Amino acid sequence: MANINDVAKEAGVSITTVSRVLNNNYPVKEETRIKIEKAIEKLNYKPNTMARSLITKKSSMIGVIVPGITNLFFPTIVEAIEEFVNKKGYSIALSNTEGDPKKELKLVEELIGRQVDGIILIDPTMENLHKRCYNELSKSIPTIIVNGSPEGYKGSFVCYDEEVGTQEAFDYLLELGHEKIALIRGHKSFSYDIKEKIYKNVLKNNKLSYEKIIDAGKGNSSEVIERTQIVVEQLLQKEERPTAIFACNDLMAVGALNACIDLGIKVPKDISIIGFDNTILAEVTHPKLTSVDLNMKEIGYRAALELLELIEEGEKSRKKLILDTKLVIRGSCAPAIK
Amino acid sequence: MANINDVAKEAGVSITTVSRVLNNNYPVKEETRIKIEKAIEKLNYKPNTMARSLITKKSSMIGVIVPGITNLFFPTIVEAIEEFVNKKGYSIALSNTEGDPKKELKLVEELIGRQVDGIILIDPTMENLHKRCYNELSKSIPTIIVNGSPEGYKGSFVCYDEEVGTQEAFDYLLELGHEKIALIRGHKSFSYDIKEKIYKNVLKNNKLSYEKIIDAGKGNSSEVIERTQIVVEQLLQKEERPTAIFACNDLMAVGALNACIDLGIKVPKDISIIGFDNTILAEVTHPKLTSVDLNMKEIGYRAALELLELIEEGEKSRKKLILDTKLVIRGSCAPAIK
DNA sequence: ATGAAAGCGCTAACAC
DNA sequence: GTGTTAGCGCTTTCAT
Secondary structure: OOHHHHHHHHOOHHHHHHHHHHHHOOOOOOOHHHHHHHHHHHOOOOHHHHHHHHHHHHOOEEEEEOOOOOOOOHHHHHHHHHHHHOOOEEEEEEEEEEHHHHHHHHHHHHHHOOOEEEEEOOOHHHHHHOOOOHHHHHHHHHHHEEEEOOOOOEEEEEEEEEHHHHHHHHHHHHHOOOOOOEEEEOOOOOHHHHHHHHHHHHHHHHOOOOOOEOOOOOOOOHHHHHHHHHHHHHHOOOOOOOOOEEEEEEEHEEEEEHHHHHHOOOOOOOOOEEEEEOOOOOOOOOOOOOOEEEOOHHHHHHHHHHHHHHHOOOOOOEEEEEEOOEOHHHHOOOOOOO | OOHHHHHHEEEEEEEEHHHHHOOOOOOHHHHHHHHHHHHHHOOOOOOOHHHHHHHHHOOOOOEEEEOOOOOOOHHHHHHHHHHHHHOOOOEEEEEOOOOOOOHHHHHHOOOHHHHOOEEEEEEHHHHHOOOOHHHHHHHHOEEEEOOOOOOOOOOOOEEEEEHHHHHHHHHHHOOOOOOOEEEEEEEOOHHHHHHHHHHHHHHHOOOOOOOOOEEOOOOOOHHHHHHHHHHHHHHOOOOOOOOOEEEEOHHHHHHHHHHHOOOOOOOOOOEEEEEOOOOHHHHOOOOOEEEOOOOOHHHHHHHHHHHHHHHOOOOOOOOOEOOOOOOEOOOOOOOOOO
């Protein structure tokens, strides 16, 4: 690969002058500029970003860390980040933790070694968050945490208000007259815990005695659908049936829906099902799922926006951004049958 | 940020020695090593990957370019790439072209400027492919093209055999006795064209006179579902109805399915629907969709494997890898009613 | 308007 | 086993 020296030689000028036309930051005689541009063209020269970054201390790279690219809503966040950041001249380095706290930490180190200008950490593990791993980090490099429990984290973050969104979903079910509501959740995660907490509050505050919490196990891909279907079928064959099911994500809602269809139970006439995350799945089922929208696109956009501000204007103060969720009403809920 | 000089000073040795314990490539006295390790720890020193790469001419970065992260199957490929490559000590830089040929070219240049060790170009635009934009590229830097039409491209690639997969799907419908098959496709793309070609061949070879090609328009997200639903509803209300629908992707298959459900047409009893791509959508509908699996995970894995081979062992010869597709039979197809 | 030279943080000859 | 030094490709003073 040709370097700046080759170009300078080819054009018969010094490397300084080449650098000047490259960066267009000092006056260069039109004639010289043209000579240099021709040389660049001829040699197919591309400036070495790394050498440049070494001096300028700016890599124009943003590190983005996700727990899993195939989780249905992360691509939306990542796309929004990429779009915004790219317009401002940055690229993204994407890493996948697979939910492993150790790998998460390792990847952060790696990104720092690569001199990224900032890091967006999407849904980091509770473990690392609780160990306060990221407080120091956020002081040494611009960092935004997305959608983690902010608990104990002293840096900037953007998240959705899971509590409010959950509450809104339950309120909707209550309005429809449901008194026997089951909750489907997955294995340990802050997100499930908080929903369970609200669920229990709702039961208490409304003096509802029916309480059923079902665990659909681990994972975020299609196997959760099958597993949910099995446990929900068991639930529905017991004597006291819920009139509504609150699923902690859309995958579980689909599983619940399939269980109903297979048992000949009509949704929403006999049972209402409400999902969470409002992924594309909610638009695919029949009936379409009523689901809580997390506004992932906006979250990605805001995270990127805040990060670039942090990078370009320095940390003025910690930013906490809590975005609204929105209940998207489709066809999977109906008034409770008395 | 501390640098190697700071560490050397702190430990009272030369930077060379520090470099040696960092890379663990030359013998260093145990005592000295410990001193240095302590200094590294104390200063929270992380080697600057860029400076290192400048010398070694190796960035350990792989550039991955996709037309859209939110397309349902790209995350699967990307994840497979990330997983493999990461084990071998590489990271990935991910860019999104949004299907724009200009942006695609720009992003390639950018990655080269960043000194990536190799590039995986997923589903590049026909436009750039036809302009032979990537023949030179593949000579100057290890490059794998995934899933493009290899036509005219002289470098290495891995793709699935769309023709065979499509043929297999049609054969399956024929076996089931279908003679009136409609095709739903989207706007111009190699992938749609090839399916249409096979479709027409099938009709000709089997002397089938029913021919219906429906265009569901652009895009790869949920709006395609709605649009397909509308056009399919129109189709089904005409006098001569197909007994089977071949959808060029799962989104379109879902749209077709929804159209049937809304019109009270039973799937698969009255109409069979076959999808393509075998995304998670195929497992979500009811009935579940019979769909052609493209083996995206394997594709990602093989692309990464071939690329690293290219990088580490040099280009021995052009590799063409054509992977098998697999028809996944679920519940959306049944024998034709006569 | 242009060039010479220093130096970003690191590795790799080469000495000792 | 350790240090000195050159230099990767570039930007940036400082001269001219």
